[in-house]
Structure formats: C-alpha cells, structure tokens
Amino acid sequence: MTRLLSLLSTLFLIAGLAHADPGFWRNEWPDTNFNKTSVNNWDEIMSGGPPKDGIPALSKPEFRKVKSERRISGTEPVITVEINGATPRAYPLRYLTWHEIVNDSIGGIPIAVTFCPLCNSGITFDRRIARGTLTFGVSGKLRNSDMVMFDRETQSWWQQAIGEAIVGDLTGTRLKALPSWMESFAQFKSRNPQGLVMDEPDYNRSYGRNPYAGYDSSSRPFLYTGGNPPHGIPPLERVVRVGDRAWPLTRIRAEGGVREAGVNITWEKGQASALDHATIAKGRDVGTVRVRDGQGRDLAHDVMFAFAFHAFWPKGRWMIR
Structure with a gap:
C-alpha cells in the first residue's frame, strides 16, 4: 500500500505541478479573482485528481433518529455537533469520506462540517462572514495535502485546515470554527439517545468503505x-x-x-x-x-x-x- 501511494503521489505531483498556473485554472474557474491571493508560490497548489465538484459536497442533508439507524457500526467515527437549544447531530465519516463538506444549519446557525481524509482534519465552521452566508464546495485542489474548498458566492478558494480564504475576492477572510469532535457512533448514541444522525446521501458511493x-x-x-x-x-x-x-x-x-x-x-x-x-x-x-x-x-x-x-x-x- 505504501509503495502504491508513493507511485500515485509522484504521478499526481508531476501532473499537478505542470498546471500550477492561474492561466490554466481560469478555464475552469472564470469567476475566481486570481489577482488576489495569500499564496506565495502557485506550485503549492495542485490537483488532487477530481475536478471542481468532482467530490460532491452536500447541502440540506436528511437526518433520522439514532435509534432507527441500523447500517452504521457502533465503532464507526462521526463528527458530533452540539449547539445549545438544538438536537445534537452526528455526521458519519462513512459519508464525509466521499463528500468532505456538508452545508447544514443547526439552531439557526449555518454551518459547514468538513473532513479532509488526507489530513484526518475534521472541523466545523460557521458559514457566516461579514458580507453574508457562504455555501461551500470541494475544488479538487490540494495544498500541503489539505483540501481546498471554494465558496459558491464569490468562487474564492479556502484552506480547510485553517479556515481561511487563500485565493479570490475574500482572501484573508477567516471562518469561525465551532466546537465539534470525532467520536464513535455508539458514544454519540449513548449520550444522545434522542439525537439525530445524517441519513445516507442519494449518491452511488461505497459508503462504509x-x-x-x-x-x-x-x-x-x-x-x-x-x-x-x-x-x-x-x-x-x-x-x-x-x-x-x-x-x-x-x-x-x-x-x-x-x-x-x-x-x-x-x-x-x-x-x-x-x-x-x-x-x-x-x-x-x-x-x-x-x-x-x-x-x-x-x-x-x-x-x-x-x-x-x-x-x-x-x-x-x-x-x-
């Protein structure tokens, strides 16, 4: 497995570096302002393989009561979000591994639950900034092996690990990280017997793999x-x-x-x-x-x-x- 990853890394690195140029990216990102960026070297950004939205982020997901969920093993990890006054919610990594971002709203707070498998980074952000509420997608780009997100409102690029816009009109803008954590589904269910768990998305993916x-x-x-x-x-x-x-x-x-x-x-x-x-x-x-x-x-x-x-x-x- 290690040898295969090394080979794939080399191949993707060669392909990614060959096109680390806004002149090339503008074909796919005509509405992104590449003249504004905090990235010192464009070679830091490379393709992870999938194109823009090739990994489909989710919006307005469906939920079900935890007591009715039978597909998820007790040891499987979920990202838990508990906001005062709202029913606790669990976002299973069996789904986030294939979608990486969930745009949701809890207790009137618009949130983005994010997971970058290559960094094991799972962070929940408040989607509100000074100029309004954002909706996030997966760009297909990586920087330091971390997912580069984008917002659909300005097409700016965001670094998931730090919650900051790195390319586009919103460069330098930071998202507020909210308390959330990874735990097993059994742990979430035990503490929140009336809690909600995100239902399986309507996509053809090998969920659980x-x-x-x-x-x-x-x-x-x-x-x-x-x-x-x-x-x-x-x-x-x-x-x-x-x-x-x-x-x-x-x-x-x-x-x-x-x-x-x-x-x-x-x-x-x-x-x-x-x-x-x-x-x-x-x-x-x-x-x-x-x-x-x-x-x-x-x-x-x-x-x-x-x-x-x-x-x-x-x-x-x-x-x-």
Whole structure:
C-alpha cells in the first residue's frame, strides 16, 4: 500500500505541478479573482485528481433518529455537533469520506462540517462572514495535502485546515470554527439517545468503505512535498490541535489525558480509524478525544496528522511534555 501511494503521489505531483498556473485554472474557474491571493508560490497548489465538484459536497442533508439507524457500526467515527437549544447531530465519516463538506444549519446557525481524509482534519465552521452566508464546495485542489474548498458566492478558494480564504475576492477572510469532535457512533448514541444522525446521501458511493486503506500507517502523506514534523514525530501521527498548539495523541493516551495551558484533553477507547482498514468499521481503535476549557466548556479543536500541523503552523508549539 505504501509503495502504491508513493507511485500515485509522484504521478499526481508531476501532473499537478505542470498546471500550477492561474492561466490554466481560469478555464475552469472564470469567476475566481486570481489577482488576489495569500499564496506565495502557485506550485503549492495542485490537483488532487477530481475536478471542481468532482467530490460532491452536500447541502440540506436528511437526518433520522439514532435509534432507527441500523447500517452504521457502533465503532464507526462521526463528527458530533452540539449547539445549545438544538438536537445534537452526528455526521458519519462513512459519508464525509466521499463528500468532505456538508452545508447544514443547526439552531439557526449555518454551518459547514468538513473532513479532509488526507489530513484526518475534521472541523466545523460557521458559514457566516461579514458580507453574508457562504455555501461551500470541494475544488479538487490540494495544498500541503489539505483540501481546498471554494465558496459558491464569490468562487474564492479556502484552506480547510485553517479556515481561511487563500485565493479570490475574500482572501484573508477567516471562518469561525465551532466546537465539534470525532467520536464513535455508539458514544454519540449513548449520550444522545434522542439525537439525530445524517441519513445516507442519494449518491452511488461505497459508503462504509475506506478508499484510503492503510493510509494512516504510511510513511509519507499523499501529494505532500513539505518537511517532516520535528522531534521525530511521524508525519501521520495524530495530534490534537488547539489554536497553535499540538499535543501528540500518543502522549495523551499514555498519560490518560492532559490538563495544561488552560486546556483539558481527555481520551477514551472505542472509535475506529476511518483511514486504516478498507472497511471503516474494522479500523483499529484510535479512541475519542474531548477538549474542554477550565470551566468544562467544549473547545474548537482538530485531531489532524502531524505533517499538516507542521505545514500550516510552522511556528506552532509542540506539547511534548
């Protein structure tokens, strides 16, 4: 698997770099303002393979009561969104792996639930900015192996890992990240017996299958040309990012949780990796992380691969001890 990923990375890298030029992209993106960007080198952006909307983002998804859901295994990961006054919702990675973005609204708040499989980055954003509410799609482009989103209102490009527009009229605009977390479906269901789970989308996809089998055991990320993380941390080790700090998951598991820098990080077993076995439900147990402040309030965070933290927070703080 590692050898195959390496070969595919090389082929896609050659193809991507050959067209790392706004002059070429304008054919597909005639309404994107390429004269405004925060990207210093266009070669940082490359094609991940699919074209614009080749990975179809979802909007206004259907939901069902968790007690009526029989297709999802208890160990399968979901992204949980709990907003005061609204019924908690779970967004299964068996669907997000194939769609990457869900545009939804909870308690009157328009949100985008996002998941980039190549970075294991799952972040929920408030879709409102000063000029209005945005709707997001998948561009098919990657930067540091992380998904580049786009908004349908201005056709600006957004970096998923940092929630910031990097190309187009909205360059420099940031989205607000909302508290959400990955946990197993069983954990969500146990805590929220009256909760809602996103229903299966009406697309012809192999839901429940992981098209990136063995990825999080690879030695090198897919289509990544940057440097490795410091301190000997493997590129595809999971880290818990809060702001510009990153805690290696191996440390959190070994210590049974961490309380420092005003953050309380807990871990419990029971959640399968979505990027291990070809069948998501059979993935190895990577456990569930919860991140709260000193008052017990959930904090926005991300459980991402170490290489992605290093790429987007090169001056970030590694919380090793």
